[in-house]
Amino acid sequence: MAAVPASAPGGTAPLRIVARVHAMPPQHNAGAEHMLVSMLRPLVDRGHDVQVWLSRYGQTSEPYEYRGVRVVPLEARLDFSAAVRRADVLLSHLECVPSTASLARGYGTPLVVVCHNTHRPTFRDMAAGGTALAVFNSLWMQAEAQMFFAEYPQSVRPGGTLVVRPPVFAEDYATRPGKAVTLINCNAEKGGRVLEALARRMPEQEFLAVRGAYGEQILPDLPNVEVVGHVDGADMRDRVYGRTKVLLMPSSYESWGRAGVEALASGIPVIAHPTPGLCESLGEAGIFVDRHDLDGYEAVLRKLLTPAEYRLAGKRAKARSAELDPAGDLQAWCTAVESLAR
Structure with missing residues (x-):
């Protein structure tokens, strides 16, 4: 994969990026998870420290790498809060957004939320405040989110928005x-x-x-x-x-x-x-x-x-x-x- 430069532009220092999601490949293979992998791989290529911590028990009890991304199963480590405290950026999607958002607010860490659907909980969870960047997988989802947040004060809307179509190489x-x-x-x-x-x-x-x-x-x-x-x-x-x-x-x-x-x-x-x-x-x-x-x-x-x-x-x-x-x-x-x- 050579979709982005191998090093961050402008001499950006490597970041600690910590994601919290419920499951990952190869045990769990769905569009949301493979979209996430495709988005994390270029960050790894640019020299950033990227870790994905799982919130559900699964079939694997030891940390592993999937396509260059380090994955930490729930059974492997219990110090997720310590990883959050050291993180420069937090990332989450789907069911893990509320708990990750709480930690992000508690530690003052920027939170990125990747949105995979237009169901009301997707937008409602961001309305709790503290989302620095909301990523939508399509233009129509972005439009739906804009209509949803039009009824909310500016203070609880995402700090920024971006459309990233699920990357397929x-x-x-x-x-x-x-x-x-x-x-x-x-x-x-x-x-x-x-x-x-x-x-x-x-x-x-x-x-x-x-x-x-x-x-x-x-x-x-x-x-x-x-x-x-x-x-x-x-x-x-x-x-x-x-x-x-x-x-x-x-x-x-x-x-x-x-x-x-x-x-x-x-x-x-x-x-x-x-x-x-x-x-x-x-x-x-x-x-x-x-x-x-x-x-x-x-x-x-x-x-x-x-x-x-x-x-x-x-x-x-x-x-x-x-x-x-x-x-x-x-x-x-x-x-x-x-x-x-x-």
Whole structure:
């Protein structure tokens, strides 16, 4: 990865950056966690000391490194408060924001909150005050936050805001597409029942059902459906995208849709429900069908699987992938974090 310079500009001294989150890869692989890893890696490359401390018990009891980022399991160390006291910048997301915000206020440390959805608790937790920088994963999320905070006094709004689209390095995912129609995370809200229905309607077509990190999984027991276990993000290219011809994303909610952008890197077309996040992330490369329209999904799939249509959709996918190069977002991100400690 060479998205940002290897050293901080202007002679910035290395910072101690401490993140508090509930789980991390390789045990827990979801879009929020892989977005966080992709944002922390360039900070490590710039010479900063970055640590991620976990708040839930897991399968690992010793500190480990994941793609250059040091991770401290809850079972390994009990002195998180000491790490916070020494930190120059704190970072958190999702369920860990309230407790991390309390520590940030107590120690007077700048807090960065990474927002992955527009659910009310995401914004409400920041409204307690003390958030130095709020990071939104899309323009539409930023607009939603602005409407939310319009009713609050300036004193409780984030000190600054930034949009960082979930960074996907195309070279990490690009491969030759396979033959299967794939769904990643087969819970009901992500479209598990849509996959099952399509597999029954198209018995001649190979389907891939990839077990997700959360939610009750709907894993059809059908001869044309292969179930793939929970996959580490570092293995997605070989185990999933290299076997995928078309990606399904009939999600009821997606604030962005990282898996779709990962698929675009290989020219894999994505058929998706038109959530605001997926419309923004997939752009003109997206093929949008309402998640309740099974006839529509089947018709689009059959048309898309013809060679001429597939070639056109693949070209649009690769073009959109190139447009989403993360270098600019990550440069702005690193600069914003470094400015908090000045």
